[in-house]
Amino acid sequence: MVKIEEDIKLDFSDVLIKPKRTTLTSRSEVSLTRKFTSLHSKRVWEGVPIMIANMDSVATFSMVDSARKHKIITAVHKHYSVEEWQSWYNSPYLSRVDFNYVAVSSGISDADFSKTKAIFAACPDLFMLVIDVANGYMETFINAVKNFRKEFPDKIIFAGNVCTSEMTEALILAGADVVKIGIGSGAVCTTRKQTGVGMPQLSAVLECADAAHGLGGLIVSDGGIQVPGDFAKAFGGGADFVMAGGMFSGTDECNGDIIEENGKKYKIFYGMSSMEAMAKYSGGIQSHSYRSSEGKCVKVPYKGSVNNIIMDFNGGLRSACSYVGAAKLKELSKRTTFIRVSRQLNNIFH
Numbered sequence: 001m002v003k004i005e006e007d008i009k010l011d012f013s014d015v016l017i018k019p020k021r022t023t024l025t026s027r028s029e030v031s032l033t034r035k036f037t038s039l040h041s042k043r044v045w046e047g048v049p050i051m052i053a054n055m056d057s058v059a060t061f062s063m064v065d066s067a068r069k070h071k072i073i074t075a076v077h078k079h080y081s082v083e084e085w086q087s088w089y090n091s092p093y094l095s096r097v098d099f100n101y102v103a104v105s106s107g108i109s110d111a112d113f114s115k116t117k118a119i120f121a122a123c124p125d126l127f128m129l130v131i132d133v134a135n136g137y138m139e140t141f142i143n144a145v146k147n148f149r150k151e152f153p154d155k156i157i158f159a160g161n162v163c164t165s166e167m168t169e170a171l172i173l174a175g176a177d178v179v180k181i182g183i184g185s186g187a188v189c190t191t192r193k194q195t196g197v198g199m200p201q202l203s204a205v206l207e208c209a210d211a212a213h214g215l216g217g218l219i220v221s222d223g224g225i226q227v228p229g230d231f232a233k234a235f236g237g238g239a240d241f242v243m244a245g246g247m248f249s250g251t252d253e254c255n256g257d258i259i260e261e262n263g264k265k266y267k268i269f270y271g272m273s274s275m276e277a278m279a280k281y282s283g284g285i286q287s288h289s290y291r292s293s294e295g296k297c298v299k300v301p302y303k304g305s306v307n308n309i310i311m312d313f314n315g316g317l318r319s320a321c322s323y324v325g326a327a328k329l330k331e332l333s334k335r336t337t338f339i340r341v342s343r344q345l346n347n348i349f350h
């Protein structure tokens, strides 16, 4: 018999955070840095736990160079060659501490595995790895995570994507330090439309954070950040890290030229399983007759340097912490009470 889960699942736009009394006098007192010791690798990581999504239009070396100054991680996309990694790694301006803010990305094919080994051999001080596939529920994915863990016992491994507690637990037990949460949540993702599959992102975070923390693991909420306040809601819901792509799109640091149309400037942003990405990297959708596109390509307004965006949401996040009396980002989830609201949050000027 078909089952229906009756309890309502929530997205970021379905809630607000309830303000609480506070002894803080200014948002400048709030610290956004966090320190984690990862479960399997035992590595200590310290920084602002925000990640730039491993999408090739966004997560470039140029993005690393801007984001590292804000202690934010760039999950560099998987299409750079080993030689490109090596030449970036040997840049004279980088210091070891910068490697805190760089993750290597990989898929799960044999070619991905070999390339990841070569990148870490060429760049031995890098210590973070994001392994992701669109559907983290496949048995082959669990096996791949086990293999990566065996090969890289001392790297912090992020693995996903999934959106439920049992797979979060399975991935942690398979060797993931951090489970990447989000199915159908991305701005240029069409999975929910194309397949009918997915889970509202805030509920996914609430459920999976609880499961991961119970085993000593961590989660990264991936996708669905539309406004700076969504970062606060994701952290408030229990996410240890928050990953976003669209938020960082359209900036100087992204790949691609600025397009001018009717006096306005734009840049192109596309999903990693869009026709555009497939044409670029996998010989086009025609070469996979069993597969359809689950991503789209959009023109986003040109936003200038990513520094402006980062400062804007850092300000929002600090302010959210001060509204609930959290002196540190770490305290935000303990002090968060969500209020369910109707989706009509915008005022008449939006």
Ligand code: 5GP
Pocket: 053, 054, 055, 134, 161, 182, 184, 185, 186, 187, 188, 189, 190, 191, 222, 223, 224, 225, 243, 244, 245, 246, 247, 270, 271, 272, 273, 274, 294, 295, 296
């Ligand atoms: P955003 O912050 O833009 O809302 O979401 C970023 C996330 O969207 C990425 O980290 C990734 O998980 C997801 N994503 C990126 N490209 C695609 C795509 O083409 N299809 C799907 N289904 N998800 C994508």
